[in-house]
Amino acid sequence: MLPGYGKISNWAYQTIPQAGLNGRRGYQPRGKALGGSSAINAMLYVRGHRADYDDWVREGCTGWGWDDCLPYFRKAENNENGADAFHGDSGPLQVSNQKSPRPISRAFVQAASECQHREVADFNTGDNEGVGLFQVTQFHDPARNGERCSAAAAYLLPVRAGRPNLTIITRAHATRILTEGRRATGVAYRKGGADHKVRAAREVILSGGAFNSPQLLMLSGIGPAEQIRRQGIAVVHDLPGVGQNLQDHLDFILSYTSRDTDTFGIGLAGGLNLVRHILRWRKDGTGMIATPFAEGCAFLKTDLSLDRPDIQLHFVISVVDDHARRLHMGHGFSCHVCKLRPESRGEVVLQSPDPMAAPGIDPRYLSAPGDLDTTIRGARMTQAILESPAMARYRHKPMYGVTTDMSDADWERHIRARADTIYHPVGTCRMGKDRMAVVDPALKVHGMDGLRVVDASVMPRLVSGNTNAPTIMIAERAADMIRGRNPAATAAAHV
Numbered sequence: 001m002l003p004g005y006g007k008i009s010n011w012a013y014q015t016i017p018q019a020g021l022n023g024r025r026g027y028q029p030r031g032k033a034l035g036g037s038s039a040i041n042a043m044l045y046v047r048g049h050r051a052d053y054d055d056w057v058r059e060g061c062t063g064w065g066w067d068d069c070l071p072y073f074r075k076a077e078n079n080e081n082g083a084d085a086f087h088g089d090s091g092p093l094q095v096s097n098q099k100s101p102r103p104i105s106r107a108f109v110q111a112a113s114e115c116q117h118r119e120v121a122d123f124n125t126g127d128n129e130g131v132g133l134f135q136v137t138q139f140h141d142p143a144r145n146g147e148r149c150s151a152a153a154a155y156l157l158p159v160r161a162g163r164p165n166l167t168i169i170t171r172a173h174a175t176r177i178l179t180e181g182r183r184a185t186g187v188a189y190r191k192g193g194a195d196h197k198v199r200a201a202r203e204v205i206l207s208g209g210a211f212n213s214p215q216l217l218m219l220s221g222i223g224p225a226e227q228i229r230r231q232g233i234a235v236v237h238d239l240p241g242v243g244q245n246l247q248d249h250l251d252f253i254l255s256y257t258s259r260d261t262d263t264f265g266i267g268l269a270g271g272l273n274l275v276r277h278i279l280r281w282r283k284d285g286t287g288m289i290a291t292p293f294a295e296g297c298a299f300l301k302t303d304l305s306l307d308r309p310d311i312q313l314h315f316v317i318s319v320v321d322d323h324a325r326r327l328h329m330g331h332g333f334s335c336h337v338c339k340l341r342p343e344s345r346g347e348v349v350l351q352s353p354d355p356m357a358a359p360g361i362d363p364r365y366l367s368a369p370g371d372l373d374t375t376i377r378g379a380r381m382t383q384a385i386l387e388s389p390a391m392a393r394y395r396h397k398p399m400y401g402v403t404t405d406m407s408d409a410d411w412e413r414h415i416r417a418r419a420d421t422i423y424h425p426v427g428t429c430r431m432g433k434d435r436m437a438v439v440d441p442a443l444k445v446h447g448m449d450g451l452r453v454v455d456a457s458v459m460p461r462l463v464s465g466n467t468n469a470p471t472i473m474i475a476e477r478a479a480d481m482i483r484g485r486n487p488a489a490t491a492a493a494h495v
């Protein structure tokens, strides 16, 4: 699904005006559905680099190194290519090769090879450096071939009937975590205009995502005391790190128009193409309808002395302008580039005591100068790939006034004018052991009883890649912890 559409299934948040982006407000789509953002995401299956998780351990997240997490990535996964040292073939999350990548995406891979970047078949072995095609979270069995496998499709829907200890309440908005002293005892929620409460027999598990988990904690009086009081809410527990440490991948897009019509385009050729591919999709779940749009991927180093790639490229088979909210006639292609481990840190704040109001989102993009420098170097490398011979037959004209002779100041102007998120906010309920950490390595909220956070907000640092697979890995580990199983034992069982 394109992130700009369907507000029925998308919270469609906005950031506060970003000084680093000429005062523009960023757009922040988030899934409003069972499965959350995995129900509207691009389905790209990426874990990050092994050193990312080893960094987490250095930040106080004992037991979260790559070797600890790998068994949970494998446990979660049913990979179309079968099991090996890095992949599983019997988990609920369906991971597939792309059904029908467009020839232009293979040309992108070839173009990157022409720029001396190595081709890789698998980005998920702990070392992601290189260029290739993404694997995707889609079903690969004949009955559901090509269908999206969201977290709900993987874990929830298969067991929704026949589990006496599972009740799913939809169209409900959690308004507060109920507490008695420092113990979480349940959740208050609003449904159809009426307020309800559910009591927790053992614990409350908060999985509202990087924006809404800190918001709900603060609405419940758990977070920075002064901020909570300012909204007229009674403080239950002064926890200064709640909402802090927001990190996100700021993304810049280069687009070209193309005369090749074997891409996603608007107009007569695009329309006819679409009809043909809808018929193909109905027949066997293949063709362009099965595309994640972002088909090609690269993890590259802007400085060869780095220990791991510092930029990621997403090659897309259409023009992407303003999150695909602004459409262009004709055909084209795009390539996103983002800095993988940004140094800028932002925050999520409570704007209102009203639980139905949006949280205040301030990523403070480009507030750390190094983020702009890397993005400029990354944009130049991306342009070099798109200008390579292998892309010649697809290129017509570069869009938005980008040229091959731009100075750093020109690139900066373009980046500040057009860059925005590629949808990976994390870190606002950071795991760790220090004063600003929100949860401990067992994902329990510091200073509270019976309350855990299990979602992307607990990541202490953004991983070098997309965030869905890492979030599912976190949830797999949490399941073991909640059930009192020793993660190390599960790890041994899945090696």
Ligand SMILES: Cc1cc2nc3c(=O)[nH]c(=O)nc-3n(C[C@H](O)[C@H](O)[C@H](O)COP(=O)(O)OP(=O)(O)OC[C@H]3O[C@@H](n4cnc5c(N)ncnc54)[C@H](O)[C@@H]3O)c2cc1C
Pocket (backbone or CB within 6 Å): 002, 003, 029, 030, 031, 032, 033, 034, 035, 036, 037, 038, 040, 041, 042, 043, 044, 045, 046, 172, 173, 174, 175, 207, 208, 209, 210, 212, 213, 216, 422, 423, 424, 425, 454, 455, 456, 457, 466, 467, 468, 469, 471
């Ligand atoms: C458009 C888009 C494209 C993306 N593409 C990719 C991709 O291709 N690959 C990848 O790896 N990652 C991708 N991501 C990121 C990835 O999907 C997320 O990192 C991941 O889903 C985060 O999981 P989460 O559980 O932390 O939060 P979410 O998935 O956002 O889940 C939070 C859930 O909590 C619910 N919620 C929040 N507040 C309340 C409340 N008060 N009451 C009731 N419910 C509430 C939300 O509705 C949602 O269902 C994308 C994200 C987006 C938005």
